[in-house]
Amino acid sequence: MSAPELAITIPAASETLDEILARHRKESRDLVATVTSLKKSATKGEKRKKKEVHAKCEQMERDLKARHESELAVANNTGSHDIPNTKDGHVTEEELEDEISPDKLLEQLALDVSTPADPEPAPREQQQPQKKGPKKNRQKDRLARKKAAIDQMTAEAALEAEKIPDLRKIELENIKALTDKLGLIQYDIVPDGHCLFAALSDQLRLRHNITTSVTELRRKAAAHIRGDPGTFAPFLFDEATLGLRDLNAYCAELENTAIWGGDMEILALSKEYDCPVSVVMSGRARLQMNDAGNRPELWLAYYKHSYGLGEHYNSLRDKAEMVEKEE
Incomplete structure (x- = not known):
């Protein structure tokens, strides 16, 4: 956070x-x-x-x-x-x-x-002033x-x-207002470093009827990035060195660790599954990746201030569907 x-x-x-x-x-x-x-x-x-x-x-x-x-x-x-x-x-x-x-x-x-404060000493008979008094x-x-x-x-x-403004409260209120207009409701994902892939897994199950795991999504994203370095290399600009990170080394880290995913992984998976992916966030216009995709659109919510670990993604489900399940 x-x-x-x-x-x-x-x-x-x-x-x-x-x-x-x-x-x-x-x-x-x-x-x-x-x-x-x-x-x-x-x-x-x-x-x-x-x-x-x-x-x-x-x-x-x-x-x-x-x-x-x-x-x-x-x-x-x-x-x-x-x-x-x-x-x-x-x-x-x-x-x-x-x-x-x-x-x-x-x-x-x-x-x-x-x-x-130090308690006053109990009075004693014939107590004489001592030098420690001033100290x-x-x-x-x-x-x-x-x-x-x-x-x-x-x-x-x-x-x-x-x-100091309560940025968490402001962000949650803004995202709720946006999702209400879209007829969507937030589905909480565990903030553990895999949140983007877990949110996309939930969306693929609901909207594409595809069951997949976080590990599989990481593998597919890495494979797609390796296969299209011209598109994805610019995402790897390192401000500290003013150069590009090694693409193959990054993909290996993406596959084998809990490194956070972001725009690059969203774009890669939107192309891999041939669908648009929209990301709702506070204070900015909705971000849509691969709007030319042919399959049903996936919906995510992005948070910057609401979670202790920092940036986070949740899955956005259809509100009508959630209401029907509750009834």
Whole structure:
């Protein structure tokens, strides 16, 4: 699933420690807003999606924590004399305690409890003032500052999260409106990397009376692509290398792994089965492959924001047929 991206600030070489710590606090707030939005997208009853969202949130927390620790370590090693509140250009122990890392903040948010202050010592007879008193007061002050910072960041993150649109909700509503107009209803396919081929298998069974498996569809798509490199090679452009991937290597991966299918595989199978294939999606016109096909049209729905693993395809069945079966 696509989710709101966390904005990452590239640290400037001239940043002072105060600027680094301020940026860390802002990035922690942004992370909380992002995590809040992701958790909103995991609705009740979707255990798989909740698990995926929580795993993604934990990874984002770990990544941000690691980067913050690395930047503080660099600041220690390269500190300048104009950095305030440091000793010899190094971060003091008290400053590190005051810094609120993403995992500490999110742990506080998850528990939803305040950090308890140290209890007052029980009065004793003839108790004399001790030198440890001022140190305990400083500890209480630090705890109070942390709690105040957490409360402020929580409130700011909640406000920012409210401004983030619920892309999953928007996408589902748009696709439902489109399928209602077409007299179609969505049939859920397991989001496991094979979803495109499983959705096409469902469509072939319903509209062509053909029973086939995901493995067979992968094999047929790969064979068709190998047989027509002039048509399909442009689909294999690699933005990282600015070149084309090896077509035979890609086809071997398509046949033997759970690599996701897309437009290229839809086009190949639409020609293999001599039929149009239409894909309904949110915010874009319906995509139709091989409109010159002679056999009954197959219908799919494409999702970009609604599933935790990312892009997904469902099968679209005729609503009238589904109503008759229910009756």
